[in-house]
Amino acid sequence: QDRLRQALGDSFRPELMNTPAARLAVLNSLVDQRLLLLEAAKAGLGASDEALREVIGKIPALQENGQFSMARYQSALAAQGMSQAQFEAQIRQDLTLQELVSAIGDTGIAAASETGRILAIQSEERQVAEFRIAPGQFAGQVRIDEPEMRKFYDDNSKRFEIAEQARVEYVVLSLDALVGQTAVKDADLQAWYDSHRDRYQQGEERRASHILILMPSGDSEQAKARARAEELLDELRKSPERFADLARKHSQDPGSAARGGDLGVVARGTMVKPFEDAVFSLRENELSDLVQSEFGYHIIMVTGIRPGKQRSFAEVRPEIEAELKRQAAQRRFAEDAEAFSNIVYEQPDSLQPAAERFKLKLQTSDWLPRNPTPAAMAGLGQLGNAKALAAIFSDDSIRNKRNTEAIEVAPNTLLAARVVEHRPASVRPFETVKADIEAALKAQGEAALARSAGEARLAELRQGSADPLSWTPVRKLSRQDARQLPPAAAEAIFSADVQKLPAYVGAEAADA
Structure with missing residues (x-):
């Protein structure tokens, strides 16, 4: 439900989850997800710690001044009622599923002869x-005369259009700005801590390693898997110091095998119950008996x-x-x-x-285009919003210089604007673009002469x-190297008849 609530926002209706159809859909989704994770494990797929850190570090809500903030991370986890281990396990699972989908999408089947031909071409x-x-x-x-330039100007008038523009003054009311203006008394902070102490209890966490032998289908295959796991367990009881080495060689958990079976820090509620029970019953450096879960046989x-503890008020005060x-x-917002x-x-x-009532800065914009490109829209900041621009360029706003309505340009952010200056769409006068037209026509003519000369020399x-x-x-040129050339040049080079050398081909260069 949490994920649906995040995806649907105000449209989320919890009562829709309490129907037989919805519960069946959720169950089917969980079954599909479990099967995909098992396939990922069999295929040796898994998310590395580096990938996990990269994904979490790029979550905008966890950043402060463009950098990952541990304080924000911990605050967000507390607000969701999740431990760090639970959240990271969820992200790791999502990354593993993405890797599996990518691996399937990149897989193809070809005959050996076809594969050989493709490899020969590529090399x-x-x-x-x-x-x-x-x-x-x-x-x-x-030489370009004025009639030619005039004709080009008339035939290509759209190239010389100046889009409709407006300058506006505007004010922004935002939740983030109000947060910065809000103060909280020390007594209120302490009272909150005292009444929510349970939220700031850090449960016991354990670092664990395991070796997993997957559970196959079929009784005979399951018996073989169990026997293999028992052999490894016997070997480890004799030489427990070899755990990491044996995990790298034999574990079928793609997420941890390469790290010697290391799973990192494990908190309660993040693993399947048989596994969790075993982890929290062992002493440090103690080896478990064989543990069976829905995934297979584990040696842990x-x-x-890391014992559980009550986080101090000083520690959690910023949160x-x-x-x-x-x-x-x-x-207040x-x-x-x-x-x-x-x-x-x-x-x-x-x-x-x-501006005066809400203590807002009355800001003035540069010239805003009516229909900016996506790149230009991104550079307009809070004014780069389709609904805001539509309101600014409405007839009432342009003609009467009236305020726009308050427009939500981002979550918890309202903007209102008023046009202070307007430029209707127009075409630049010929005299102001004459030099540009002459240069463009000369460049076209020079390129045509170069093309004709090249074609004549090639024929000779x-x-x-x-x-x-x-x-x-x-120089030697491979097909890989040829990617740096214009496509027409690469195609000409590798389609040339090389039975008789030298073979001459021609193509237009990218900088021609």
Whole structure:
């Protein structure tokens, strides 16, 4: 339900989860997920610690000033009622499933003869020398008169359009800004801690390693798997110091085998019950008996024990302060949002009253395009919002210079704007673009002359005329190297008939 609530937001309805169809769908999903994880284990797939750290470190909600914040991480876990081990186990599982899907998608089947042909093509190399005819060699040979430029201007008027633009003043009411303005008394922090001490108890955690022999289907195969696990257990009882080595060689858990079976820190509630019971019943460096779970047979060793403890007030104070500030700011934002919306609507000729009442900065934008490209939209900050731009460029906003309504441009963020200056769409005058047009037409003409000269020289070479050209030094070129060339050049080189050498081909360079 937590994941659905995050995905659906306000549309989430918990009562829909309490239907037979919904419960069956959830059960089927869990079964499918379990089967996929078993297949991933058989295929030797799993998420590394490095991948796990990278994913968690990139979660925006856990960052502060662009950097991962452990305080935010712990606060978020506390708010969700999860331990660090539980959350990381969930992320690791998701990454493993993604790896399995990717592995399946990248898999193909081909006949041996076809595979051999493909490999031969991929490993093919050509020895190549180049001679370039650059457009710059024809500089000064192209003359462009004004009628040509006028015709180009008239035929391509859209190239010289200036989009409709507006400059606005605007104010932003946001929850984040209110959090920064909110103060919490020390007594309130202490009272919260005293009444929520259970939330700040750190349960006992253990570092564990295991060797897993997967549970196959069929009684006879299961018996063989158990016998293999018992052999490994006997060997470890004689030489427990070989645990990591044997785990690397024999464990069928792809997530831990390469690390000598190390699972990292394990908290209660993060593993299947038989496994968890065994982990929390062992002493440090003690070897378990054979433990059977739905995954197979485990041999477990606890390599470290971190006793549970009550986190001190000083330790958790930043988390409590952040939580209480946000709670207070959330209540204030709910009240202010309605009042903010009302004041920008009821006093439509100025945003100054809203700025003064809510102590907001009245900001002024640069020129905003009506229909920015995605890249330009990203550079507009809070004004880079389709709904906000639609309101800014509405007839009422442009003609009457009235405030827009309060617009939610991000979660818990309201923006209102007012147009202070407007430029309608127009076409740049010919005289202002004349030089650009002349340069473009000259470049086209020079490129055409270079192309014609190249085609003529290529025809001469193919007919066997003398070769007085200054070629570049010969170099080997593989198909991998050819990816750096324009596609037309790579295709020409590797499709050339090499039965008779030298073979001459031509192609237009990327910088021509």
